Amino acid sequence: MRDKVEQLQGxxxxxxxxxxxILLGLVVCSPASAEDPVTIATTVCVACHGPDGNSVIPxxxxxxxxxxxxxxxxxxxxxxxxxxxxVMAPVVAALKPEDLAPLARYFNQQKMTPGEEVDKxxxxxxxxxxxxxxxxxxxxxxxxxxxxxGTGFQIYPRIGGQHSQxxxxxxKNFASGERNNDVSRFMRVVAKRMSEEEIQSxxxxxxxxxxx
Amino acid sequence: xxxxxxxxLLALLPAFALAQTPPWYEIKGxxxxxxxxxxxxxxxxxxxxxxxxxxxxxASGRASGAYPxxxxxxxxxxxxxxTDIRGGKRSVSKMEPxxxxxxxxxxxxxxxxxxxxxxxxxxxNAKGPGTLVARGKQLYExxxxxxxxxxxxxxxxxxxxxxxxQHYRYLLREVNxxxxxxxxxxxxxxxxxxxxxxxxxxxxVADYMAQFAPIPK
Numbered sequence: 001m002r003d004k005v006e007q008l009q010g011x012x013x014x015x016x017x018x019x020x021x022i023l024l025g026l027v028v029c030s031p032a033s034a035e036d037p038v039t040i041a042t043t044v045c046v047a048c049h050g051p052d053g054n055s056v057i058p059x060x061x062x063x064x065x066x067x068x069x070x071x072x073x074x075x076x077x078x079x080x081x082x083x084x085x086x087v088m089a090p091v092v093a094a095l096k097p098e099d100l101a102p103l104a105r106y107f108n109q110q111k112m113t114p115g116e117e118v119d120k121x122x123x124x125x126x127x128x129x130x131x132x133x134x135x136x137x138x139x140x141x142x143x144x145x146x147x148x149x150g151t152g153f154q155i156y157p158r159i160g161g162q163h164s165q166x167x168x169x170x171x172k173n174f175a176s177g178e179r180n181n182d183v184s185r186f187m188r189v190v191a192k193r194m195s196e197e198e199i200q201s202x203x204x205x206x207x208x209x210x211x212x
Numbered sequence: 213x214x215x216x217x218x219x220x221l222l223a224l225l226p227a228f229a230l231a232q233t234p235p236w237y238e239i240k241g242x243x244x245x246x247x248x249x250x251x252x253x254x255x256x257x258x259x260x261x262x263x264x265x266x267x268x269x270x271a272s273g274r275a276s277g278a279y280p281x282x283x284x285x286x287x288x289x290x291x292x293x294x295t296d297i298r299g300g301k302r303s304v305s306k307m308e309p310x311x312x313x314x315x316x317x318x319x320x321x322x323x324x325x326x327x328x329x330x331x332x333x334x335x336x337n338a339k340g341p342g343t344l345v346a347r348g349k350q351l352y353e354x355x356x357x358x359x360x361x362x363x364x365x366x367x368x369x370x371x372x373x374x375x376x377x378q379h380y381r382y383l384l385r386e387v388n389x390x391x392x393x394x395x396x397x398x399x400x401x402x403x404x405x406x407x408x409x410x411x412x413x414x415x416x417v418a419d420y421m422a423q424f425a426p427i428p429k
């Protein structure tokens with residue numbers, strides 16, 4: 001049953017990204033030069049990420065309030081294939097280089113909505129990992145780079161308030177190397193040292209952080 | 213004996229004598245680059261960010277001794293340790309990926325070391341049991357003070373670490389590693405000195421060192 005739901009989700013994502021690519025193509029090919037980021041955001045990105053970047057679909061990340069340089073890097077990495085995504089690849093293919101910074105600025109200026117309250121029993125391990133890491137296995141505390149409340153800093157993205165399903169998937173992708181666009185292999189090393197339980201627990205804990 | 217052979221041996225004698233004590237470190241390569249770079253504490257603070265996950269934002273390390281306090285340590289000592297670790301002269305497997313060439317240039321290392329040296333050192337390091345301090349003081353004053361200082365202040369010029377205000381369990385682990393040849397990058401004279409120490413001697417000297425007050429700046 002789970003497989004069928006995932007297959008359906010996959011099929012829907014592909015259909016959505018096809019429609020988005022067409023729509024984006026229509027938008028950016030209009031006579032105006034550098035496209036107004038608000039237009040792109042509210043006609044194209046909205047479908048997955050919500051009108052202000054606060055996605056309500058757990059598999060699509062919230063991008064509201066993300067650091068500008070981080071958004072630009074991810075968009076460029078999607079364009080070059082440095083970061084693989086069947087959903088994002090056709091969408092970013094239609095973006096021009098001069099669209100990226102204004103889009104990043106727009107989403108950075110939005111506010112990431114806090115996540116819901118979480119069950120403290122399941123997230124107590126996540127809180128420990130977030131603040132202390134794991135001394136036995138050499139997992140650094142997430143707070144070191146991602147800051148208290150997961151606010152983020154420069155190249156280290158905001159993660160407080162992010163969808164737990166998305167965070168867990170990214171950590172798994174870093175651990176397997178399937179996602180490999182992290183600077184200096186940092187996240188790949190960190191995620192590989194994390195247990196499944198730690199990954200899920202820290203992803204659940206992050207949901208509850210209001211990263212302002 | 214052949215007169216020529218005897219003369220050759222006599223001539224080469226000084227070379228043999230010198231060859232007995234090679235320097236325990238060589239200032240070359242990136243070690244040299246990092247030492248000679250003018251480390252900037254402000255740049256070092258930004259470059260230190262990824263280290264905070266283990267060493268903490270105030271670089272105080274962990275009371276468990278898993279990660280040492282590195283705040284206030286001599287910049288030259290830090291440069292030697294970081295370049296030794298990533299050059300394979302000292303093994304700290306948990307740390308190696310986070311300080312490799314993709315992460316840090318020799319100039320980053322110089323900046324981080326300069327920054328860490330400026331950080332305050334409160335008297336909050338984890339102490340030892342306290343029961344072996346008297347014995348530890350005897351051993352320390354006899355065997356360690358000459359290099360590490362009467363108050364544990366170390367010697368930056370000679371690359372001898374400051375041992376004051378360090379976590380007990382970290383000190384204990386490192387003196388064990390040094391005695392047993394696992395640390396590999398310490399002065400061979402130190403290995404000779406503590407080779408005969410029993411486990412209890414090592415605990416004593418670590419117990420004593422852990423109660424040193426932080427060195428005033």
